[in-house]
Amino acid sequence: MEQLFYYLKVSWFSVKRAPLPYMLTVLILSLGLGVFFSNATFYYRMNSDPLPDKSDKLFFPMMMLVPYQCSDCKPPSVLSYSNVAKLAASDIPSAKAAMYSADGYLRQHATQPPTPVNIRITQRDFFTMFDVPLLHGSVWADDQARDELLLSKASAEKIFGRSDVTGQQLLLDDRLFTVIGVLDEWQMLPKLYDAFGRNYLNAAEDIYLPLESGYDYNYLSNRNSSTFDDADYRKLATDGRTKAIHQLQYWVQLDTPAQQQAYRQFMANLVADEKAAGRHPSAEANQLVMMRDIIRYFGGESGDIKAFAIVTLLFLLVCIFNASHLSLNRYLSNQYEFSLRRALGAKRSQLQLQLLVDMSMMSAFTLGGAAVIAYGSINLMNYLWPSNRLFASWDLQLMLVLAALTLICSYLVTLYPSLRASFGSLNKQLKE
Amino acid sequence: MITLTNLSKIFRTELIETHALRDINLQVNEGEFAALTGPSGSGKSTLLNILGTLENFDAGDYLLDGISVKGLSDAALSKLRNEKIGFIFQSFNLIKDFSIYDNIELPLRYRGLKASERKQRIEHALELVGLHARRDYLPGQLSGGQQQRVAIARAIAGQPRILLADEPTGNLDSLMARQVMELLEQINQQGCTILMVTHDPDQARRAGRHIQIIDGQLHDSTLYDPLTRQTA
Numbered sequence: 001m002e003q004l005f006y007y008l009k010v011s012w013f014s015v016k017r018a019p020l021p022y023m024l025t026v027l028i029l030s031l032g033l034g035v036f037f038s039n040a041t042f043y044y045r046m047n048s049d050p051l052p053d054k055s056d057k058l059f060f061p062m063m064m065l066v067p068y069q070c071s072d073c074k075p076p077s078v079l080s081y082s083n084v085a086k087l088a089a090s091d092i093p094s095a096k097a098a099m100y101s102a103d104g105y106l107r108q109h110a111t112q113p114p115t116p117v118n119i120r121i122t123q124r125d126f127f128t129m130f131d132v133p134l135l136h137g138s139v140w141a142d143d144q145a146r147d148e149l150l151l152s153k154a155s156a157e158k159i160f161g162r163s164d165v166t167g168q169q170l171l172l173d174d175r176l177f178t179v180i181g182v183l184d185e186w187q188m189l190p191k192l193y194d195a196f197g198r199n200y201l202n203a204a205e206d207i208y209l210p211l212e213s214g215y216d217y218n219y220l221s222n223r224n225s226s227t228f229d230d231a232d233y234r235k236l237a238t239d240g241r242t243k244a245i246h247q248l249q250y251w252v253q254l255d256t257p258a259q260q261q262a263y264r265q266f267m268a269n270l271v272a273d274e275k276a277a278g279r280h281p282s283a284e285a286n287q288l289v290m291m292r293d294i295i296r297y298f299g300g301e302s303g304d305i306k307a308f309a310i311v312t313l314l315f316l317l318v319c320i321f322n323a324s325h326l327s328l329n330r331y332l333s334n335q336y337e338f339s340l341r342r343a344l345g346a347k348r349s350q351l352q353l354q355l356l357v358d359m360s361m362m363s364a365f366t367l368g369g370a371a372v373i374a375y376g377s378i379n380l381m382n383y384l385w386p387s388n389r390l391f392a393s394w395d396l397q398l399m400l401v402l403a404a405l406t407l408i409c410s411y412l413v414t415l416y417p418s419l420r421a422s423f424g425s426l427n428k429q430l431k432e
Numbered sequence: 433m434i435t436l437t438n439l440s441k442i443f444r445t446e447l448i449e450t451h452a453l454r455d456i457n458l459q460v461n462e463g464e465f466a467a468l469t470g471p472s473g474s475g476k477s478t479l480l481n482i483l484g485t486l487e488n489f490d491a492g493d494y495l496l497d498g499i500s501v502k503g504l505s506d507a508a509l510s511k512l513r514n515e516k517i518g519f520i521f522q523s524f525n526l527i528k529d530f531s532i533y534d535n536i537e538l539p540l541r542y543r544g545l546k547a548s549e550r551k552q553r554i555e556h557a558l559e560l561v562g563l564h565a566r567r568d569y570l571p572g573q574l575s576g577g578q579q580q581r582v583a584i585a586r587a588i589a590g591q592p593r594i595l596l597a598d599e600p601t602g603n604l605d606s607l608m609a610r611q612v613m614e615l616l617e618q619i620n621q622q623g624c625t626i627l628m629v630t631h632d633p634d635q636a637r638r639a640g641r642h643i644q645i646i647d648g649q650l651h652d653s654t655l656y657d658p659l660t661r662q663t664a
Contacts, residue, residue, distance in 0.1 A: 002547065006541060017529060345511070346510060346542040347507045347511070348507070349507070426486040
């Protein structure tokens with residue numbers, strides 16, 4: 001330990017000897033790492049698996065059942081109510097939930113100004129399938145229509161000033177609903193159950209309503225929907241269940257490969273039956289997409305983040321090169337001291353230990369600088385692209401990776417200069 | 433304790449080869465004080481560097497305490513320098529922002545001595561060179577003669593068996609040079625072998641033995657003849 005303090009002292013003296021080049025080296029490296037950190041944060045969040053235990057068990061079935069000929073059509077990302085009902089007839093999935101999202105206005109009393117809210121209109125299995133944590137109360141007893149809703153914790157605290165509000169009543173678009181449950185803090189990142197059209201970047205919804213009630217009260221989807229007959233998407237309450245209004249996302253949980261194979265066969269049989277009945281003249285175009293592949297399937301990977309990742313990586317390499325050059329100058333100007341220490345009996349391994357401490361000190365300064373620059377850079381990106389705001393948070397794992405990266409970069413920056421310095425000619429330096 | 437047999441050193445560049453040392457045969461016994469003299473470029477510093485294992489040689493052999501340094505690993509050479517050899521340079525080679533105490537401590541640090549033993553040795557060396565009161569000074573706060581005395585203290589703190597001094601008084605005025613010479617003589621009297629490169633004939637005369645190098649070849653009344661030794 002005493003020797004470590006000695007090495008630290010020697011490093012500190014070396015910094016004091018030429019503070020400007022040292023600060024410049026740290027600054028350049030911090031800049032490269034800081035910019036890289038900020039981008040890595042978004043990249044890490046967007047590519048993380050929010051449900052690692054389940055993401056290979058949850059599937060998004062898509063079918064194209066249309067009464068007209070279409071040879072190269074891809075199945076739509078949303079289903080009609082009647083098609084969902086056909087899919088839901090299967091007992092193969094362990095869990096299944098249809099859903100869509102809508103907008104509404106919420107208030108406690110008619111005298112209060114209403115607050116705009118995002119609504120997820122869904123079925124009870126949604127909460128178990130996506131591991132939604134419940135803080136108070138329970139979910140609906142079944143999938144029937146009912147004037148009961150669940151609130152997010154933030155919404156409960158915003159409206160009532162507290163989270164335990166089960167049994168309380170609320171006005172949703174001036175219809176009276178009873179709160180039967182409050183979710184704990186929850187944000188699936190990325191929000192893969194709503195992946196189409198980069199919706200996975202959005203925050204979780206404020207309230208949760210039963211699917212049947214959503215249809216009964218004519219809550220229109222605020223995402224893309226499609227129709228192909230005389231159906232009017234605005235008449236959800238009357239036509240939604242019978243006509244070709246496609247707006248439902250449908251998720252099933254298939255725990256085993258056997259279940260998955262059986263469900264694929266079930267979907268194929270379904271299409272074959274429709275063809276036989278003359279309701280679907282085209283070829284089968286079913287899709288059963290695993291949750292972890294859903295963003296890639298919809299082509300929603302963020303191109304700008306990816307491009308920026310490459311640019312920041314190149315920038316980091318340039319910074320490492322420049323910092324290494326500065327570091328080389330610093331070490332060469334100190335080479336006399338290295339030679340003296342070697343002449344007085346220091347082994348190369350002892351000098352390398354000294355340089356390791358030197359590098360650790362530089363890593364500590366660089367990590368601090370990079371964290372500050374990354375923080376500023378993330379705030380700037382949030383300002384420029386507010387939709388990415390949810391992805392700008394660090395966790396312990398990410399921070400450890402970033403710290404390790406700083407250590408590696410500092411090592412790269414000091415490796416060649418330190419080797420040059422410790423292998424220099426002894427007598428030449430000492431004679432000068 | 434030092435035996436050189438047919439030792440040669442050639443400096444090579446792309447165009448020319450310079451024979452810095454040619455077939456040097458030399459024996460230096462324990463406790464000797466030898467002065468190495470010769471014109472500039474004659475090879476005396478090269479010889480001193482080879483003796484200090486700061487430089488390699490091309491041919492011949494160098495035995496230190498009966499052990500050939502040829503083929504020793506870098507770590508072994510470092511250990512040998514640290515434990516057996518003390519260096520005194522013309523330009524002192526003190527680290528400017530380290531205190532006198534820290535400068536003297538340098539070789540002891542790499543020997544792995546305990547703090548208490550280091551302190552004891554440093555204080556003894558400081559007493560010997562008469563700079564105990566200035567242990568916390570920086571080198572820049574001392575005169576040239578005092579700085580050289582610090583360098584001597586650093587060299588002897590490790591209690592080496594050989595002291596290699598490369599023009600130790602070259603940068604000093606005559607009074608300070610005399611003080612340094614007296615100090616070296618005092619150290620020699622305590623049993624330490626000294627090899628000193630000098631241009632000063634007076635200093636060379638004060639040493640017990642005078643070795644001259646001209647054009648990389650040794651001229652010495654006490655030349656060591658390996659053939660005679662082998663026959664004996």
